[in-house]
Amino acid sequence: MGSSIMIQGTTSDAGKSLIVTAICRVLYRRNIRVAPFKPQNMALNSAVTEDGGEIGRAQAVQAQACGLKPHTDMNPILLKPNSDKEAQVIFRGHPISNQDAVTYHKTKPQLLEAVVDTFQTLMDRYNYVIVEGAGSPAEVNLRQHDIANMGFAEKVDCPVIIVGDIDRGGVFAQFVGTLALLSQSEQDRVKGFIINKFRGDISLLQSGLDWLEKKTGKPVLGVLHFMPGLHLASEDSFFSIEKNHGPTSTDKLRVVVPRLPRISNHTDFDPLRLHDQVDLIWVEQDDDIPAGDLIIIPGSKSSRGDMAWLQKQGWLKAIEKHLRYGGKLMGICGGFQMLGKELDDSKGIEGIPGISQGLGLLNIKTSFDESKQLTNTTGHLNLADSPAVAGYEIHMGQTTGEALNNCAMTLNGKPHGAISLDNQIMGHYLHGIFDHPQALQTILNWAGLKNSQYLDLAQEQENTFDRLADAFEKQIDMDFITNLMQHPAP
Numbered sequence: 001m002g003s004s005i006m007i008q009g010t011t012s013d014a015g016k017s018l019i020v021t022a023i024c025r026v027l028y029r030r031n032i033r034v035a036p037f038k039p040q041n042m043a044l045n046s047a048v049t050e051d052g053g054e055i056g057r058a059q060a061v062q063a064q065a066c067g068l069k070p071h072t073d074m075n076p077i078l079l080k081p082n083s084d085k086e087a088q089v090i091f092r093g094h095p096i097s098n099q100d101a102v103t104y105h106k107t108k109p110q111l112l113e114a115v116v117d118t119f120q121t122l123m124d125r126y127n128y129v130i131v132e133g134a135g136s137p138a139e140v141n142l143r144q145h146d147i148a149n150m151g152f153a154e155k156v157d158c159p160v161i162i163v164g165d166i167d168r169g170g171v172f173a174q175f176v177g178t179l180a181l182l183s184q185s186e187q188d189r190v191k192g193f194i195i196n197k198f199r200g201d202i203s204l205l206q207s208g209l210d211w212l213e214k215k216t217g218k219p220v221l222g223v224l225h226f227m228p229g230l231h232l233a234s235e236d237s238f239f240s241i242e243k244n245h246g247p248t249s250t251d252k253l254r255v256v257v258p259r260l261p262r263i264s265n266h267t268d269f270d271p272l273r274l275h276d277q278v279d280l281i282w283v284e285q286d287d288d289i290p291a292g293d294l295i296i297i298p299g300s301k302s303s304r305g306d307m308a309w310l311q312k313q314g315w316l317k318a319i320e321k322h323l324r325y326g327g328k329l330m331g332i333c334g335g336f337q338m339l340g341k342e343l344d345d346s347k348g349i350e351g352i353p354g355i356s357q358g359l360g361l362l363n364i365k366t367s368f369d370e371s372k373q374l375t376n377t378t379g380h381l382n383l384a385d386s387p388a389v390a391g392y393e394i395h396m397g398q399t400t401g402e403a404l405n406n407c408a409m410t411l412n413g414k415p416h417g418a419i420s421l422d423n424q425i426m427g428h429y430l431h432g433i434f435d436h437p438q439a440l441q442t443i444l445n446w447a448g449l450k451n452s453q454y455l456d457l458a459q460e461q462e463n464t465f466d467r468l469a470d471a472f473e474k475q476i477d478m479d480f481i482t483n484l485m486q487h488p489a490p
Helices: 016-029 057-065 101-125 150-156 171-180 184-189 202-216 266-274 303-312 315-324 334-338 437-446 457-475 478-486
Strands: 003-009 034-037 040-042 046-048 054-056 077-081 086-091 094-100 128-132 160-165 190-198 220-225 253-258 278-283 294-297 328-332 342-345 354-357 365-381 388-400 409-411 414-416 425-428
Touching: 003 016, 003 150, 003 478, 016 034, 016 057, 016 128, 016 160, 016 190, 016 220, 016 457, 016 478, 034 057, 034 101, 046 057, 046 365, 046 388, 054 057, 054 077, 057 128, 057 457, 077 101, 086 101, 094 101, 094 365, 101 128, 101 150, 150 184, 160 171, 171 190, 171 202, 184 190, 190 202, 202 220, 220 457, 253 266, 266 278, 266 457, 294 315, 294 334, 303 315, 303 334, 303 342, 303 354, 315 328, 328 334, 334 388, 334 425, 365 437, 388 437
Parallel strands: 003 128, 003 160, 034 128, 040 077, 160 190, 190 220, 253 278, 253 294, 294 328, 328 425, 342 365
Antiparallel strands: 046 054, 077 086, 086 094, 342 354, 365 388, 365 409, 409 414
């Protein structure tokens, strides 16, 4: 049976996913069988697993750092918000219901037992299981029936390390305050702290570290320095989308993307963000919509709601002008659905039942039902040179219409998506389309970039894992962590 440790954070986005990824990679490089685990995740960034389910994107990335294919055991509960009050509950990879917070809170005791069973399955298969918490363990209003942080750690008797982000300020208050809001047994379970995203001279921090250790009686295991340019697919969009600042280069392809309120799988755009010949411009609410070479409407967890937002923000007029000037347009997943004439959610699958008009740019319509498409797929684009493409589908809508007769690609031997007869508009359900180097080059050329460069995202990801692991081993007491897992203190 394996050993485990849990990484919790003082806040959301404190660095839990980063630390878990680092530990996973360090152990993997030592030829140790290690797997990630997150009991409960709330995120609109997800991935399709090898067993045909859906988990949080962060756990899929952590699996890659372990040299593993993502599996639903690594994230048994995924919550995907449909609105501010309701979320789709995905259990062991598949949706079971839409629930509001009160209803979900009542089901947690039953879910905890299933979550523990899944965790034990991983513990039986791997030497180490590195567990990631969610948000903060000090949310007093959520302590009852907790399955994401200390509730889980107490249930499985797992030691805890707490990470805090010093870049946001107040990290010492975060650590002390978090401990103060825990029960005595939970405080005893915390074995140390890690400080994330430090900038500057470490000697100026030493007095604070000494004070924290004396105040809490717990060690600081190290200070992880801020790492510019670190590429890790993030868990969610609330903190991670980088807004562009300053003028863009006229020598680059300008890609303009609306930051939808319920945007899903924004990691689709990481290859564009990393590409030296691309200016990726995120357009927030009430921003002016700039001119560009390519507009991409991203995926959405609430296609009808985000369609209404696009209309209110003036995107239809901007897109029509963009197309008149010869620009290219792409819709991915929910964005593909919005390109059509109609979004029919009469059954209320994604929210309030109803039918909405789409942008009307492709002759298609989408109807929503309870079945969810979860598929890893391969094929080729129906563009110049027919490059190979791979990715995954996650959607509940079924799209029909004449525009599909001129398909954008062939996936698993079947026609998929649509491309307009004038070659300006493309729509499809394939997430991860830009991850494949040849497909990325072809699409950038289609959008107007000449002599596009080759970007191997998979190799970039591997380089990132190793860079993170190198820094972690130098700056964090990894021996303490491994010894803690082998001999957990009572």
